[in-house]
Amino acid sequence: MSTAPARAPQDTAVPAEIDPQRVFRTIDWLLVPLLFMVVQAAFHIHAMLTVGDWDFWTDWKDRRWWLVVTPISLITFPAAIQYVLWEKFRLPIGATVCVVGLLLGQWVSRTLNFYGWAYFPLNFVWPATAIPGAILLDCVLMLSRSYLLTGIFGGMLWGVVFYFGNWPMLAAFHLPVNHNGVLLSVADLQGFEYIRTGTPEYIRIIERGTLRTFGKDVTPVSAFFSGFVCVLMYFVWHFMGRLLSTVRFVKSI
Amino acid sequence: MAVTAKAATLEGQSATQRPLMNYPLLVGGMLVLSVVFVSLRTYQQFFAWTHGLDSTSVEFQTHWMRVLYLQFALEGVAAAAIWGWIWRTRDRNLAALAPSEELRRYMRLIAWLMMYVFAVYWAEFFAEQDATWHQTVVRDTEFTPSHIPLFFGAMPVFIIMGVSSYLYARTRIPQFAQAHSVPFLIAVAGPFMMLPNVGFNEWGHTFWIMEEIFSAPLHAGFVVFAWAALCLGGILMQAIPRIVELAQTQTQRAVVRPV
Numbered sequence: 001m002s003t004a005p006a007r008a009p010q011d012t013a014v015p016a017e018i019d020p021q022r023v024f025r026t027i028d029w030l031l032v033p034l035l036f037m038v039v040q041a042a043f044h045i046h047a048m049l050t051v052g053d054w055d056f057w058t059d060w061k062d063r064r065w066w067l068v069v070t071p072i073s074l075i076t077f078p079a080a081i082q083y084v085l086w087e088k089f090r091l092p093i094g095a096t097v098c099v100v101g102l103l104l105g106q107w108v109s110r111t112l113n114f115y116g117w118a119y120f121p122l123n124f125v126w127p128a129t130a131i132p133g134a135i136l137l138d139c140v141l142m143l144s145r146s147y148l149l150t151g152i153f154g155g156m157l158w159g160v161v162f163y164f165g166n167w168p169m170l171a172a173f174h175l176p177v178n179h180n181g182v183l184l185s186v187a188d189l190q191g192f193e194y195i196r197t198g199t200p201e202y203i204r205i206i207e208r209g210t211l212r213t214f215g216k217d218v219t220p221v222s223a224f225f226s227g228f229v230c231v232l233m234y235f236v237w238h239f240m241g242r243l244l245s246t247v248r249f250v251k252s253i
Numbered sequence: 254m255a256v257t258a259k260a261a262t263l264e265g266q267s268a269t270q271r272p273l274m275n276y277p278l279l280v281g282g283m284l285v286l287s288v289v290f291v292s293l294r295t296y297q298q299f300f301a302w303t304h305g306l307d308s309t310s311v312e313f314q315t316h317w318m319r320v321l322y323l324q325f326a327l328e329g330v331a332a333a334a335i336w337g338w339i340w341r342t343r344d345r346n347l348a349a350l351a352p353s354e355e356l357r358r359y360m361r362l363i364a365w366l367m368m369y370v371f372a373v374y375w376a377e378f379f380a381e382q383d384a385t386w387h388q389t390v391v392r393d394t395e396f397t398p399s400h401i402p403l404f405f406g407a408m409p410v411f412i413i414m415g416v417s418s419y420l421y422a423r424t425r426i427p428q429f430a431q432a433h434s435v436p437f438l439i440a441v442a443g444p445f446m447m448l449p450n451v452g453f454n455e456w457g458h459t460f461w462i463m464e465e466i467f468s469a470p471l472h473a474g475f476v477v478f479a480w481a482a483l484c485l486g487g488i489l490m491q492a493i494p495r496i497v498e499l500a501q502t503q504t505q506r507a508v509v510r511p512v
Contacts, residue, residue, distance in 0.1 A: 042482035
């Protein structure tokens with residue numbers, strides 16, 4: 001492949017009949033929904049195929065895996081889009097735009113498909129929210145104007161607050177119940193009662209083993225570990241944003 | 254007679270009055286896509302649980318395989334018609350393109366991209382739906398009631414729209430006609446590769462018939478190709494400076510215009 005100049009010289013003489021303000025207004029009307037749709041569609045596909053299982057079902061929302069893998073996977077697009085929107089448009093809303101779009105797509109799907117088609121109750125299939133972490137990530141970028149500080153402090157906050165941001169929705173499902181002499185959580189009971197034939201119980205990836213002996217410390221340990229990996233992931237995806245927003249042209253393919 | 258009168262009116266209409274963007278056409282196109290996909294979703298509601306569980310049954314053949322064949326036929330016709338139209342009506346003299354018309358073409362390109370992204374949205378809708386079906390129902394064919402609208406409905410539609418966007422830019426906008434835009438190529442080719450990846454997906458599922466983990470490595474191909482959609486930002490970064498350049502030149506001309 002041979003490279004070509006970014007743009008060849010062209011005639012820029014514009015006849016006076018088009019009001020430039022009209023052009024800019026039209027661009028705004030078109031680009032805002034366009035960017036929102038592409039981010040939410042691609043981000044949703046990414047999320048459902050990387051951490052979807054933990055997000056689909058309440059009984060997968062545990063204290064060991066869910067709060068570790070979900071923030072790590074979800075910081076990807078916010079980091080990349082933050083780069084594009086901040087670097088090119090000076091808009092400190094990249095992360096929030098991503099997660100709001102994601103949440104919108106998830107709620108539409110959970111309502112019309114999981115509930116409307118497969119008949120699972122909505123309180124079993126509700127999506128987790130990453131909005132608190134996204135607001136913090138955007139705020140750190142806006143206040144620091146530094147990708148380095150955003151990655152370190154914002155990335156850590158993103159991972160740490162995820163579980164606590166979802167706690168108001170999740171708490172009731174982690175209450176213990178005694179079911180036929182077996183102690184389990186309300187979420188576990190939901191999973192046993194609503195059969196998923198294609199996803200049997202024994203493949204559920206949730207906390208087990210020695211981490212349970214940490215008792216109340218499981219959540220902070222997992223959240224802190226998630227924050228650590230989120231810091232690293234932020235920088236990886238920051239550079240993905242740079243890479244994928246290339247403006248190169250080539251002469252031949 | 255009516256056609257002649259309409260043409261005369263259009264010719265007499267000043268460029269100021271001509272809309273920069275054909276919103277009715279854009280909204281109409283999105284409505285057509287919505288009607289198609291909402292119809293498929295409604296069809297699923299009525300016939301997935303009743304006739305879509307056993308691919309060896311006669312009911313499955315009549316209710317689902319016919320939908321699949323109908324989709325293939327419509328998609329083939331749509332692709333040939335749209336791509337053929339764009340190619341046949343291409344601008345053969347881009348050097349003489351008036352700047353005001355160039356601006357309008359950028360707007361139409363953004364409209365094409367809107368259609369592309371809207372189709373990707375529907376693919377995303379049916380993709381998560383695929384989870385609820387296959388984690389609930391064991392599959393015995395690749396042509397399941399959730400795969401037919403997803404892999405063989407929404408995916409071909411967004412491929413048609415993506416290629417159409419690229420063709421439109423290559424045949425009508427000087428910047429994209431002179432050289433291939435790298436982000437444009439990635440934004441179209443990446444999501445396109447999701448369809449060939451279906452082959453790997455179905456091949457892999459023959460090994461894990463009973464256990465369905467949606468975030469399994471088997472699905473990673475779809476993830477990577479979805480990332481390519483981020484290149485849309487690069488396309489806009491290429492287009493917007495030129496649009497601003499055209500519009501700002503317009504402002505300068507207005508300032509120096511004698512009164």
